[in-house]
Amino acid sequence: MTEEDADPIRRRPGGRAARVRQAVLTAALEVLAEEGVARFGIAAVAARAGVNETTVYRRWGTREKLVLDAMLAGSTEGIPVPDTGDVRTDLAAFARALADYLATPAGRAVARAAALSSDDPGLAEAWETFWQSRLELAGAIVDRAVGRGELPAGTDTGLALELLCSPLQTRALLGHRPIEPDLPERLADTVLDGLRGRA
Amino acid sequence: MTEEDADPIRRRPGGRAARVRQAVLTAALEVLAEEGVARFGIAAVAARAGVNETTVYRRWGTREKLVLDAMLAGSTEGIPVPDTGDVRTDLAAFARALADYLATPAGRAVARAAALSSDDPGLAEAWETFWQSRLELAGAIVDRAVGRGELPAGTDTGLALELLCSPLQTRALLGHRPIEPDLPERLADTVLDGLRGRA
């Protein structure tokens, strides 16, 4: 885990094993985006990857683990974190980007997959980490604002991000209420005001 | 529709149909709470309700619709909405109650069920309505605060509730991050400050 990946499959990047792995994960992401998480099936993934079903079961075991691995491998880019020097602009842009991502089929699929596989504690933790790593980068926006004096010292970065992001996530997960275009801005404004305190 | 329920099943409260309906919905809620939404099956519900499986299929058709109906029929009480005269106390108490509910097996199940069946547009809308009706009562807290002058006139009630509730919902849905005991208070504080604007 430290200097050499323990997974024997990734040992040789050019080998057949790695090729199969990549094909399956790519296919999984495509199926996820096209069919949604509810109709996501291993048979479809294997067929699209040009790989035998048994192989997928051998390597990933269950549907949930495959979804998780595909997500981890596939969305490495994350949400872009702007840095314009103005905290309001940055937060609004980040919220906008997150909303756009969640409107994507892939984004919807990610959210659903996380929600559905959170029964298994191990998977739940993995999803937790997934979201954490995707969103905590935005903490830099808040931290920089504190550094510039735009926000008071001691500002709770986590709370800020949670207030900003979870309305968007919740809308993507529950029901089908669309995200109005000005919602990211309104969220950013209100959250900023809240963080600055009443005084 | 006005004085007599349109649903023919509920016409006679004492009849067999109504009795069966009640038994199934109750059993559904129990199974949901005990097994979770992923392992929720119609066979188990029918067995527990002492009703034939076919009847469940006849009346509800699919698992998703049964879950929805059980939720609609079963959680009529909703989250209590306090009225102490102090908006901060009220909001914090409401957030606390919501968090407690979401920590309940039933609460988790509700959240998961909504996330699960949001592929079907009709069901998604129904779940939207469900949450709307459960949470909008809390709008009274904000409205009363506006009336008392605790909050400015043009306060966006919906945004307020969304900021307050969605972090709790998201935590219940994604990952397994527990809700810290003081989170409701912190949420209430920050949201209130945000609503009051940057003085």
Add this chain to the structure above:
Amino acid sequence: MTEEDADPIRRRPGGRAARVRQAVLTAALEVLAEEGVARFGIAAVAARAGVNETTVYRRWGTREKLVLDAMLAGSTEGIPVPDTGDVRTDLAAFARALADYLATPAGRAVARAAALSSDDPGLAEAWETFWQSRLELAGAIVDRAVGRGELPAGTDTGLALELLCSPLQTRALLGHRPIEPDLPERLADTVLDGLRGRA
């Protein structure tokens, strides 16, 4: 059974009961002819007769009994028995008529219904009677031939009819082998030769 039918349904020929009975039986015959005996269902019969399903169940109980009753009531005419004075012509014509009837949807349905419901001893006997009464009329052909000296005295009428008819019935029942146009004649010829004996 002797001078007044015991069946209460037939008591009043003009009453509603009789009307319902007639409608159901007619509808049953139609469904039987159109859909075949395998897809014959009480629901379809009731719908076509403009009568409630429950009524059919009350009066006839099971599908088999309804089929039987419909057959008994519906095909009173039977197969025409010719009398030309020549036994070969008569037998061939009768065989031809039977073959034509068995090629009819109704005829196929009758044969299938008899074959399928012969598990129940009571029904089996009823079907036995049904066929007996339809075919034994043709015994007159043989008897007349004996009277005219065309066939020896002591000719086994039942055996003659069985030899003549059962190949046609079997072809209608098993497999889908069509009945060649000259088969009735060949049957009549061979059977007649057989009856006359070798000498």
Add this chain to the structure above:
Amino acid sequence: MTEEDADPIRRRPGGRAARVRQAVLTAALEVLAEEGVARFGIAAVAARAGVNETTVYRRWGTREKLVLDAMLAGSTEGIPVPDTGDVRTDLAAFARALADYLATPAGRAVARAAALSSDDPGLAEAWETFWQSRLELAGAIVDRAVGRGELPAGTDTGLALELLCSPLQTRALLGHRPIEPDLPERLADTVLDGLRGRA
């Protein structure tokens, strides 16, 4: 196709697939004989074969196909065809054997099954072939008699068999009229006389 069976299931005679196949077909024949074709169910067959229900559906799809396959695989021996040098004795013995077979539960089931599934053209043809292959062996009796001069040269073998066998089949199929002990002999006699022609 010549030296290796095309059916992939039978490729390995000792493999699990072949074992399962055999178990299911044997169980099917047993259920068929014990319960009759009307009460023949896949669940019962699977249970008796110690095989999962799904496997039966996968391999045979419908009840009718399973019945057919069981019959094809299970009654390979057919009706014994005697060769005593006397056509009357041979035909009578064959008719007797057929009558005995049709009196067997399995024999009844075969007849009923064919009558049951003759709606599907493919299955009807298969049943046709089934009966054809079971009965045409007896054609040798007639052919040998022609060779010995017991029967005239142009004797219609098919017609002879049909006249001999179909009365027995019809009695087994329709109604419940038992087969009298001397019926086979009388059939053989009359058919032989018929085949020899009038003087």
Add this chain to the structure above:
DNA sequence: GGATAAGCGAGACGGTACGTCTCGTCTTTTG
């Protein structure tokens, strides 16, 4: 460079749930 071990393809199977279909019974409502 050949043994050898790891992984893959192919095919079936056990298991669980789902949703459909019919039959025949039972309760409730209505004329």
Add this chain to the structure above:
DNA sequence: CAAAAGACGAGACGTACCGTCTCGCTTATCC
């Protein structure tokens, strides 16, 4: 009060996935 309307019980049917297993065969690794 009897028939209509409609729900129910019972049970089979056929389908869809999931995850496991076995058996050859191909590929990559190791001596």
